[in-house]
Amino acid sequence: MTLQSILGNFALILFVLMVVTGIIWVLDLVVLSKQRRAAADKALADYDARTAKLTADGIKLDSNTASRSQIEAALLRQPTWIEYSGSFFPVIALVFCLRSFLYEPFKIPSSSMVPTLLVGDLILVNKFTYGIRLPIINQKIVQLNDPQRGDVMVFKYPMDMSQDYIKRVVGVPGDKITYENKKLTVNGKPISYAAQDDYLDDESLVYKKQFKENLSGVEHRILNDDRAPTLNYGDVRDFPNKEACTYSSEGFTCVVPAGNYFMMGDNRDNSADSRYWGFVPDKNIVGKAVAVWMNLSNPRRIGAIH
Structure with missing residues (x-):
């Protein structure tokens, strides 16, 4: 260390x-x-x-x-x-x-989860909902609930365990995830999308397409950038169980291995996630993000995470 x-x-x-x-x-x-x-x-x-x-x-x-x-x-x-x-x-x-x-505070450092979470949001993470783990070594000692599709989850970045990442759970063990033309299909069922007003990105000052995605009953907003490709294949890294994924010019298909989860950011074209560095093992899970408790530049952000 x-x-x-x-x-x-x-x-x-x-x-x-x-x-x-x-x-x-x-x-x-x-x-x-x-x-x-x-x-x-x-x-x-x-x-x-x-x-x-x-x-x-x-x-x-x-x-x-x-x-x-x-x-x-x-x-x-x-x-x-x-x-x-x-x-x-x-x-x-x-x-x-x-x-x-019980609960651990985190600060959102990047825009990968916009519009759900903004840079500077101070969030609370429920540490026990996915099971009780020993601190420091993060070893689970009591099994409770499993992550579900649509959950916003904090986890240790598989490529560097000293870093905490936050993304949305898109695939659970056994799921077949297909992402083509910037749309998700889970186990052969296309995810529904409802168009929303365009979203002004505060960082790039560019309007992005905004949709309401319904992921296994969990509705949340996502962003798509028309200028970006569905997948930057050159950024895909080698990772454990990569053989469970197939890539094409239109996107990819992955079957989530047992004990792993497939994560994606809501800012789909501005998120380094499972599409590029692979699956998140259960042992890497930190907890479920449940609320924004403060944003010093925007107090109206306080509230539950959807």
Whole structure:
């Protein structure tokens, strides 16, 4: 694992911080606090003995001498590094558990899912709907639901596991996916498309054809660029199970292998997806995108993902 991938893995950083602060917190609770208490008890016993002797000798205590409570408080006070560790540990542990097992925030970095998701959208990803996985290693330990066609899913990019990608599930295991002339056919059944008003792409300032696609009952909008070919075959890479796909000048057909999923971006002609780098194994799944919780430049974006 490279330094860049470690720094980019926020879950790993949180885990390390949680372990370090947790060890310090437990060490203080079990050992260090008792040592401070023993040192304080000894100092107080010495203080009491000294005070008693001075009183017996008729000597009045100096008003500048620290009181018994001040001595005790000073000796029982936690060192700064222990105090901060004890304060941060529960917060870090809570955040780590929430991000690992419930919901994790992500930021949309590219326009591959326009118009469903825009650059700058801050989204919430449900981490448990597809099963409970161990953090860091992403190993599934409890099977729950399987991804369905139409789901918007976050996953580890098969070509670089340090990167998180987000696309729409188009094919599930066993599906036969055909994409020709910019239209999908799943298991021999053409997907229905309803024309919408043209969409102005904020990046290129070009109008693109917009359609409402109905993918197994999930309606969502997609974009097509008349200037772009159905498939840039020169960009297709070698990938596992590539023999399950056949390519032509009009498009391609793929049969999704067991334990894998076929992903496509809603901005069909501006998305590097399964058409070019292959299938997404179940082990790469991060979770299901469920909502936009903030977009700093457009607060009206807040809401559920369709």
